[in-house]
């Protein structure tokens with residue numbers, strides 16, 4: 001295996017672990033196991049840092065302004081995409097899933113506003 005394959009594989013693996021550990025933490029909370037949830041969230045943050053450092057060391061965020069602009073475009077697209085998901089979920093009578101799509105869509109909109117504000121203040 002080439003070095004780049006190791007780096008790429010670790011980025012993908014750590015990324016998957018972050019969401020999976022956080023999902024396990026949600027489950028633990030639902031089971032009334034708050035301390036277990038906290039421990040799983042701590043692990044998730046370690047995994048996020050592992051993946052983030054690999055991305056940083058791989059030079060993927062050299063152009064900070066360009067990266068922020070790219071993420072801003074993604075956040076705006078995610079807002080629309082999540083609302084499409086919400087409509088699909090409603091069509092399948094999955095109300096909680098639809099509600100989560102809507103909540104997350106508004107988070108993406110907030111992320112876009114934050115990034116837009118950063119671009120205007122620091123990268124003009």
Ligand SMILES: [Fe+2]
Pocket residue numbers: 014046047050
């Ligand atoms: Fe890790």
Ligand SMILES: [Fe+2]
Pocket residue numbers: 075078107108111
């Ligand atoms: Fe976002």
